[in-house]
Amino acid sequence: MKLLYADASPFARKVRAVAYELGLQDRIALDFIKAVPGAEPNRELGAANPLRKIPTLLLDDGRSIYDSTVICEYLDGLVPEIALIPSDGAQRAEVMTEHALANGLMDAAVGLRYETAVRPEDARWPSWIADHWDRIDTGLDWFEANSGRLAEPINLAQIALGCLMGYLDFRFAEKGWRSNRPKIAAWGETMLSRPSFTETVPAG
C-alpha cells in the first residue's frame, strides 16, 4: 500500500497514527504530495482522487481509497484483534459522532490556515475567521465538558482529537487552546506522547 500524504496535514496524520496503533506502519509506503487549493492543479493526485485531497491510499491493485475516515476504517478492518471503531450500532454512532466533531474541527482549523496564509490578503473575510474560531472553541469546550469519554480505550475519535491538538500546536500555538481546559490538556499530554504521535510530528 502507498499513502499519498503531507506531514503538515492533520488528516494524513490521523491515518498514519491509526496505522501505528494497528501495527501496520511498515506495510504502508509514504509518498509526499503537494496539494494546495487555489494553486495549479496536481493532476497526478487528481488521477488517484478527483477531489485532489490527501490522504489518499493506493492499494497494490491500483485502486484508491479515500477520504481519511474511509482509509482508517479500511485499515482497522485489516487487524481483527484491534477495533479503533466499535462495531455495535449505538456505541459506533457515539464514537463516530465524536470523531466527526474532532474531524470537523480539524477541517475548520485547516480552513483557517488557508484563509489566513494561502488566500490573498485582500480576499480574506474577518467574520468567517471569527465564526470558525468560535466553532473550534465551542468544540474544544465540548470535549472538556465530556472528558470522561476520553477514558475509554483508544478509538478513532481520540486519535482525531490528538491530531487536532497537534495541528493547533503546529499552526496556531499562539491561540493557547489549553487555557481553561485542564482536563483535555492533561489527556493530550499523554496522547501526544504515544509512538503513533511522536513518530508523526509535522516537520514544519
Place this chain on the structure above:
Amino acid sequence: MKLLYADASPFARKVRAVAYELGLQDRIALDFIKAVPGAEPNRELGAANPLRKIPTLLLDDGRSIYDSTVICEYLDGLVPEIALIPSDGAQRAEVMTEHALANGLMDAAVGLRYETAVRPEDARWPSWIADHWDRIDTGLDWFEANSGRLAEPINLAQIALGCLMGYLDFRFAEKGWRSNRPKIAAWGETMLSRPSFTETVPAG
C-alpha cells in the same frame, strides 16, 4: 427522532433520501434550521453540534448524531433488511470511497455557493473558484467513466451522487453538468425520479 435540516442542504437531503429508501421517513420529525457561515452564530444548533452544521439528528434521549454520513450509517443499521452500505470490508471501502467522492464534490459545490453568493464580493478568490469547478468536473468525469458501478443495487454513494446532481441543478443549472456526460445524465433521470428524491426537492 428529530432532524435539524434545511431543504437547500444537499447533505440534509442525503439523510432524508436515505430515510425514504429505508422507509423511516415518518419516524423523523423535521426542524428547519438557519446556519450560514460567517453570520451570527446559531447557538441553539451549536448546543446540539458544536460544528454548527446541518444535518444533525437528535435522538429521543437527547443525544446528537452527526455528520450526515454518520447519520446515514446509523439509520441504515436500524433496518436490517436493507443495506445501503455493504458490511464486507473491500466492497464497503469501494462504496464508501465513491460516497466520499460524491460527498466531497457536494462540499466543493456548497463551498462555491458560499464563495460566490455569501462571501462579500470584494473577498472572493477567482483561482479558488476555478480550482473547485475543475475538481467537480474531474469528479463527474470519473463517474461517467465508471458508470458501470451505478448499475449496482442502490447504495449510499449513489444517493450522494443524486444529491450532488440535484444541488448542481438547484444552484448552478447554467453550468450544464450533463453536457458530454450522457451516461450519468441518463442514470440521474432515473435516480431523481425516485420518491426519495421527488419528496425532497429543495424549495428554493
